[in-house]
Amino acid sequence: MEPRSLARPLLVGAGVLALVLIGVTGGLMLADRRDGDQSAGSGPASAVTQATSAYPEPATPDPTSAVPASAAPVGDPAAQAAAVDRILDRSAASRDKLVHANDAVSRCADVTGAIGRLRAVGDERTGERADLSALALSAVANGEAIRNALDGALAHSLVADQHYVKWAEERQENGCRETSSSKTERAAGDRESDVAGTAKAQFLTLWNPVAAELGLTTRDRQGI
Helix, strand or coil: CCCCCCHHHHHHHHHHHHHHHHHHHHHHHHHHHHHHHHHHHCCHHHHHHHHHHCCCCCCCCCCCCCCCHHHCCCCCHHHHHHHHHHHHHHHHHHHHHHHHHHHHHHCCCCHHHHHHHHHHHHHHHHHHHHHHHHCCCCCCCCHHHHHHHHHHHHHHHHHHHHHHHHHHHHHHHCCCCCCHHHHHHHHHHHHHHHHHHHHHHHHHHHHHHHHHHCCCCCCCHHHC
16 A cells, blocks of 8 residues: 555645634734724714714894884874974074064164063074974984984074174164174174075975975975
8 A cells, every 4th residue: 555645634734724814814804993993983073073062053043033123213204293393483483583683683672672582582592402302203204314404504593693692782882883893793693694594495405395295384494
């Protein structure tokens, strides 16, 4: 008999050993992969999730929320315009009083009484401006522009009246004679009166359309 060859058992043993090594290596790689997946779960993405969860998202504004009341006109436009109209009536009465007092001083007729009336006109103008400033005009078209224009006219009328008072006092002190000082005061009063007239005309361009629309009387410069 021929001796038994050892090559075949050696080959079989080598094959088994190779299979064992492959199995061990595959197991180690699988374990490493699982460990890596677990580490990734606690990495940057997880940190971002934790950080963002600490700050809740801001509430979404409600588009149906109410607009502040001050943004919309408030009140009855007819009632507010009527209040302006009453100030215009008062202003017209003050103007008439001023015209008659100046005429009396020019004629040297009861100058003392005329000076008293001129001073009263100044007080009236101050009161008219104060009352105008306090009016609510948000419901009137161009309400603030109307207020400002009328206040400017009344302010110039007040300054004119103050010059007329000084003019009248100067005439009274000099036996109704015109002096350089009285002439200066009279001229200054007339200039301010002219400026007031121009301001009244500008006011009327704003006021008369509103007055007509609301059933109030339209006016001219002499009616203020």
